[in-house]
Amino acid sequence: MKVLVPVKRVIDYNVKVRVKADGTGVDLANVKMSMNPFDEISVEQAIRLKEAGQADEVVVVSIGVKQSQETLRTALAMGADRAILVVASDDVHNDIEPLAVAKILKAIVDEEQPGLVLCGKQAIDNDMNATGQMLAALMGWSQATFASEVEIAGDKAKVTREVDGGLQTIEVSMPTVITVDLRLNEPRYASLPNIMKAKKKPLEEKSASDYGVDVANRLEIVKTAEPAERVAGITVGSVDELIAKLKEAGAV
Amino acid sequence: MAVLLLAEVTDGNLAMDATAKAVAACEKLGEVTVLVAGASAAAAGDAAAKIDGVAKVLVAEDASLGHRLAEATAALIVSLADDYEHIVAPATTDAKNVMPRVAALLDVMVISDASGVVDADTFERPIYAGNAVQTVKSKDAKKVITFRTSTFDAAGEGGSAPVETVGVTADPGLSSWVEDKVAESDRPDLTSAGIVVSGGRGVGSEEDFALIEKLADKLGAAVGASRAAVDSGYAPNDWQVGQTGKVVAPNLYIAAGISGAIQHLAGMKDSKIIVAINKDEEAPIFQVADYGLVADLFQALPELTEKL
Ligand SMILES: Cc1cc2nc3c(=O)[nH]c(=O)nc-3n(C[C@H](O)[C@H](O)[C@H](O)COP(=O)(O)OP(=O)(O)OC[C@H]3O[C@@H](n4cnc5c(N)ncnc54)[C@H](O)[C@@H]3O)c2cc1C
Ligand SMILES: Nc1ncnc2c1ncn2[C@@H]1O[C@H](COP(=O)(O)O)[C@@H](O)[C@H]1O
Numbered sequence: 176m177k178v179l180v181p182v183k184r185v186i187d188y189n190v191k192v193r194v195k196a197d198g199t200g201v202d203l204a205n206v207k208m209s210m211n212p213f214d215e216i217s218v219e220q221a222i223r224l225k226e227a228g229q230a231d232e233v234v235v236v237s238i239g240v241k242q243s244q245e246t247l248r249t250a251l252a253m254g255a256d257r258a259i260l261v262v263a264s265d266d267v268h269n270d271i272e273p274l275a276v277a278k279i280l281k282a283i284v285d286e287e288q289p290g291l292v293l294c295g296k297q298a299i300d301n302d303m304n305a306t307g308q309m310l311a312a313l314m315g316w317s318q319a320t321f322a323s324e325v326e327i328a329g330d331k332a333k334v335t336r337e338v339d340g341g342l343q344t345i346e347v348s349m350p351t352v353i354t355v356d357l358r359l360n361e362p363r364y365a366s367l368p369n370i371m372k373a374k375k376k377p378l379e380e381k382s383a384s385d386y387g388v389d390v391a392n393r394l395e396i397v398k399t400a401e402p403a404e405r406v407a408g409i410t411v412g413s414v415d416e417l418i419a420k421l422k423e424a425g426a427v
Numbered sequence: 428m429a430v431l432l433l434a435e436v437t438d439g440n441l442a443m444d445a446t447a448k449a450v451a452a453c454e455k456l457g458e459v460t461v462l463v464a465g466a467s468a469a470a471a472g473d474a475a476a477k478i479d480g481v482a483k484v485l486v487a488e489d490a491s492l493g494h495r496l497a498e499a500t501a502a503l504i505v506s507l508a509d510d511y512e513h514i515v516a517p518a519t520t521d522a523k524n525v526m527p528r529v530a531a532l533l534d535v536m537v538i539s540d541a542s543g544v545v546d547a548d549t550f551e552r553p554i555y556a557g558n559a560v561q562t563v564k565s566k567d568a569k570k571v572i573t574f575r576t577s578t579f580d581a582a583g584e585g586g587s588a589p590v591e592t593v594g595v596t597a598d599p600g601l602s603s604w605v606e607d608k609v610a611e612s613d614r615p616d617l618t619s620a621g622i623v624v625s626g627g628r629g630v631g632s633e634e635d636f637a638l639i640e641k642l643a644d645k646l647g648a649a650v651g652a653s654r655a656a657v658d659s660g661y662a663p664n665d666w667q668v669g670q671t672g673k674v675v676a677p678n679l680y681i682a683a684g685i686s687g688a689i690q691h692l693a694g695m696k697d698s699k700i701i702v703a704i705n706k707d708e709e710a711p712i713f714q715v716a717d718y719g720l721v722a723d724l725f726q727a728l729p730e731l732t733e734k735l
Contacts, residue, residue, distance in 0.1 A: 186555070188690070191558075191689075192555040192556075192558035192559060194558075194559045201554070201555060201558075201559050272536055273527065273536070273537070274530070274531060274534075274535070274536045274537075277531060296671070297671060299555070299556065299670065300554065300555055301554055302539065302540065302552075302553065302554055302555070302556070302670065303527075303537070303539050304523050304527070304539055304540075305527035305530070305537050305539060306527075307527075308497065308524065308525075308526075308527035308528045308531070309527050309528065309530065309531035309537075310531075311497075311528060312501065312527075312528040312529075312530075312531035312532045313531050315599075316601065317498060317601035317602045318497050318498070318524075318528065318602075319602070320497070320520075320523070320524045321520060321524070323664065333605065336520075337520070337664045337665075338520040338521070338665070339519050339520045339521070339618075339665060339673070340437060340607065340609045340665060341607065341608050341609040341610055341663060341664070341665045342607070342608040342609075342664065343494070343604070343606075343607050343608075344604075344605040344606045344607075344608075345494070345496065345602050345603065345604055345605055346602065346603050346604075346605055347601060347602040348600075348601050348602065356671075357654065357658070357671060358657070358658060358664065392536075393535065393536040393565060393566050393567050394536050394538065394563040394564070394565055394566070395563065395564045395565075395566060396561060396562070396563055397549060397562040397563065397564050398561070398562045399554075399559050399560070399561050399562075400559065400560050400561075400562075401559065401560075402553065402557055402558065402559065402560050402696075405696065405701075405715050405717075408701070408713075408715075408716045408717035408718055408719060409717070409718060409719070410708075410713070410718075410719045410720070410721065411718050411719065411720050413720075414720070414722075414727055414730040414731050414734060415734070417702065417718055417720050417731070418731070418734055418735060420718050421679070421700070421702070421718070424700055424717075426622075426678060426679040426699075426700045427622075427646065427679065427735060
């Protein structure tokens with residue numbers, strides 16, 4: 176079975192985000208970029224499936240600016256076999272929407288015929304939580320989102336999902352799209368020799384037009400603003416003082 | 428213009444708070460028809476009919492809808508979609524599972540976690556863990572939206588909308604339910620509670636998480652946790668508050684042993700009053716706290732529980 180893993184290049188989760196003064200977006204010039212943390216988890220899961228003999232090839236895909244190549248190299252260094260870079264924008268500030276990403280992924284799935292697509296649950300930049308579900312819809316496949324446990328047996332996958340009420344386990348028919356949650360695994364770090372080896376692994380470069388997909392955004396960004404600031408609070412010296420303040424505020 | 432609103436239904440029961448908040452979010456959008464789907468959904472349909480502002484309730488009952496599997500639920504919604512310009516739901520995990528699928532089947536973008544409605548085409552939503560708020564205007568003919576419930580006040584109850592049943596599309600049979608692991612609790616629901624007490628890695632163990640729970644019980648509060656506390660096994664996953672967990676905005680949020688990473692703040696910084704208890708005076712949680720107490724939680728929490 177071939178496993179396809181879409182990985183997104185996003186602002187590093189440790190970076191303090193700054194809204195651009197002109198309100199057109201978030202400043203991404205000269206900020207540290209990394210692989211979306213959820214995608215590290217899906218790459219890890221795919222590699223584990225290969226190590227367990229359940230997958231024979233792990234193909235990683237990234238859609239966006241040319242620099243997404245770095246993200247793909249990271250995935251190759253972790254252990255993916257091959258990468259596809261789809262250049263869909265030449266501006267780091269132009270985020271390709273989940274619907275367009277899902278359409279490009281569908282074209283790649285049609286070509287590559289994977290038995291499984293492992294997506295992240297959510298990209299930590301746009302916080303959309305949509306691409307995997309959209310790809311499953313376009314393929315007419317089953318979907319299992321927010322996975323914290325995955326067991327593949329024949330043409331079925333048993334997936335435990337993190338839901339509002341706790342955990343739900345479902346069984347989906349393969350091929351399928353699974354989106355991964357934080358507790359599925361702990362991703363490995365790439366070792367130096369593997370980083371060197373990754374430089375020689377195949378990375379194919381494509382463009383959105385190769386797949387005939389229109390990547391124009393459906394959501395026009397009217398403005399981007401800072402969230403409302405909280406007024407500075409006070410430090411209390413003791414539990415008694417805290418209780419007094421809370422009573423004064425009518426909070427307890 | 429007409430709105431189709433997917434109600435939040437669990438095991439045949441309507442989640443009133445989440446559904447009524449989503450109804451309130453539709454105020455500027457048009458007449459609201461609530462879709463209540465489940466293996467059994469009639470009682471939930473009757474409950475939804477009472478929400479103020481609801482014009483009609485559609486009840487869809489079928490075994491395939493019992494556990495809100497995405498494939499069957501999305502197919503049902505798409506079969507009804509022709510009559511509506513807006514297809515919306517509260518941003519629960521169920522809806523986040525289903526609605527993007529609906530949107531893709533309709534060839535439109537989804538607007539996830541909308542926190543504000545500017546007009547029928549224009550919505551606000553937090554991005555980058557709430558570090559920015561984006562206003563987006565949809566160019567799609569139909570808008571598929573999930574609403575972040577913590578920013579809307581629930582619509583009242585006093586209505587009596589007509590209830591109709593609708594036919595269910597054939598089950599695509601792509602997935603099946605195996606089991607739910609749901610912890611029973613007498614505590615209020617985390618996303619609608621007036622007070623939330625949350626613990627982080629600083630609590631140190633599953634046993635000591637009882638300190639958090641005791642304070643919560645004293646206050647009639649819900650219990651929350653940071654990701655680190657959940658990952659370390661101190662608390663179950665459904666207690667996680669944050670960018671990728673639940674978003675809460677209670678009157679009072681008490682964070683103990685939580686450092687205040689942006690991913691955690693994303694889920695609680697709209698709370699009315701925030702209390703932080705942390706032994707490190709430099710902890711970033713103090714920057715959003717109204718009342719900060721620099722203290723060892725193992726002393727402060729029992730004292731607080733006793734004296735309140
Ligand atoms: C993609 C992604 C998504 C994430 N989503 C979320 C999310 O949804 N929710 C979330 O919470 N996190 C999330 N995180 C994790 C987040 O970045 C932090 O790692 C996490 O919130 C830290 O949890 P914590 O504050 O409990 O632990 P720590 O950062 O380790 O802080 C523990 C705190 O406890 C204090 N402490 C220790 N002992 C005591 C004591 N005896 N008395 C008082 N104080 C004490 C310490 O001073 C410290 O400030 C996410 C991370 C990523 C990468
Ligand atoms: N531009 C992209 N390139 C590759 N994968 C993506 C891209 N955008 C989204 N994805 C995948 O879809 C997941 C969810 O993203 P989103 O729907 O944007 O929150 C991510 O974790 C990735 O696995």
